[in-house]
Amino acid sequence: MTIIDGKKISNDIKQELKASVEVCRQTVNAVPGLTVIIVGQDPASEVYVRNKAKSCKEIGMNSEVIELPEETSQKKLLSIIETLNKDPEVHGILVQQPLPAHIDEYAVTMAISPSKDVDGFHPENVGQMVLGNLDKCFISCTPYGILELLSRYTIETKGKHCVVVGRSNIVGKPMANLMLQKLRETNCTVTVCHSATRNMTALTRQADILVAAIGRANFITKEMVKPGAVVIDVGINRIEDASRKSGCRLVGDVDYEQVSELASAITPVPGGVGPMTIAMLLKNTLHSFMRAHSIQSL
Numbered sequence: 001m002t003i004i005d006g007k008k009i010s011n012d013i014k015q016e017l018k019a020s021v022e023v024c025r026q027t028v029n030a031v032p033g034l035t036v037i038i039v040g041q042d043p044a045s046e047v048y049v050r051n052k053a054k055s056c057k058e059i060g061m062n063s064e065v066i067e068l069p070e071e072t073s074q075k076k077l078l079s080i081i082e083t084l085n086k087d088p089e090v091h092g093i094l095v096q097q098p099l100p101a102h103i104d105e106y107a108v109t110m111a112i113s114p115s116k117d118v119d120g121f122h123p124e125n126v127g128q129m130v131l132g133n134l135d136k137c138f139i140s141c142t143p144y145g146i147l148e149l150l151s152r153y154t155i156e157t158k159g160k161h162c163v164v165v166g167r168s169n170i171v172g173k174p175m176a177n178l179m180l181q182k183l184r185e186t187n188c189t190v191t192v193c194h195s196a197t198r199n200m201t202a203l204t205r206q207a208d209i210l211v212a213a214i215g216r217a218n219f220i221t222k223e224m225v226k227p228g229a230v231v232i233d234v235g236i237n238r239i240e241d242a243s244r245k246s247g248c249r250l251v252g253d254v255d256y257e258q259v260s261e262l263a264s265a266i267t268p269v270p271g272g273v274g275p276m277t278i279a280m281l282l283k284n285t286l287h288s289f290m291r292a293h294s295i296q297s298l
Contacts, residue, residue, distance in 0.1 A: 002153065002265040004232075006145070009152050010275035017282050018059040020298045024289060025060070032289035033062035034092040034118070034282070035084055039077065039103065040070035045096045052094075055278050061285065062089070074103045078111045085113040091292060092118035092285035115291065118284035120144070121169070129174060132181050138284045143175040145276025146211065146232055151185045155209070155230055155265060162188040163204050165220065165253070166213035171234050175211055200224070212253035222258040231259055231266040234273050 025031050034056055038049050049065055056063035066080065077095075084090045093116045095108050109117075114124040120140035128137035139147075150157060162179040166172035172192065180190040188209065193200050195214075204210055204224040210231050212220045217237035225231060235253030252269030260266050267273050290298070 001260060001263060004149050004153055004265055004267045004272060006149060006267060006272040006275045009149060010279040013279040014059050017286055020286055021060040023298045028293050031061055032091045032285045033089050034285045035064045035090050036094045036096060037066045038096040039068045039072050040100050049096055052278055055282060059282060070100050077103060081111045091288040092116055094119050116288060118281055118288055130177050140170060140174040141277045141280040142171050142234060143178050144280040145273060147178060147185050148276060157185060158187040160188050160208035161206055162209040163191045163193060163207035164211045165193045167192055167194045171213040214253050216253055217251050218255040220254040220259060222262055225259050225262050227262045228264045231263045233267050233269050236269060236274060
């Protein structure tokens with residue numbers, strides 16, 4: 001059984017990006033810039049934003065974090081985004097979610113220029129992805145990271161049955177679309193399961209590649225997995241654990257101890273898919289910079 005080490009792969013990607021950023025600096029005397037906006041005080045979001053800024057610094061990218069109070073109006077936020085859209089030194093704009101209830105997330109997504117939407121959430125980028133024009137869009141970072149893991153671990157996908165559990169706009173839907181694309185890394189037959197799916201176990205047991213992104217701790221048990229399947233666990237859930245100093249621990253959507261006995265390859269939580277999300281965000285930002293400077297390759 002292979003443990004798919006997302007932490008190692010993400011570090012490899014960061015080193016590759018660091019070299020590319022240095023080539024950018026030497027070639028056009030500029031480097032990619034990522035701006036992250038956070039509205040209000042959400043502890044988990046604050047940690048995530050700090051990690052993004054740290055990763056940018058590690059590879060030589062410019063990074064700016066704009067912290068706004070929770071009472072910031074939607075009009076004010078959209079005005080800031082518009083300013084960033086026009087700033088030639090900003091190549092990626094990310095508005096950290098969740099947002100306060102009085103701000104319309106869809107309006108914010110629509111306000112970000114598709115050319116700087118490095119999260120891959122704008123309908124223009126989503127549409128190009130669905131059409132298979134992956135060189136003309138930004139791919140949502142978590143699914144993009146999963147593709148990278150499958151590729152770097154040389155996991156065969158062509159003609160395989162991929163079952164995606166979850167249908168969110170951030171992971172489930174783009175993951176399903178990417179896995180059915182006629183690409184070297186994918187080209188699967190795809191089934192999507194969700195909260196209204198009947199007899200889900202009968203479907204998940206057919207999966208050669210099972211992607212769990214439903215947001216429920218230890219939801220996928222060994223009874224739901226075909227022996228030899230590749231299992232990708234996207235979930236990050238906190239559960240109580242009196243043996244830990246913090247009183248809790250992180251687990252995925254997959255019961256790792258059970259399922260790892262059956263799987264041919266599996267991602268752990270933490271250390272699997274999670275680290276890849278930031279790595280691919282940085283990669284998208286580099287691609288945005290290259291397009292802005294008409295750089296074909298590095």
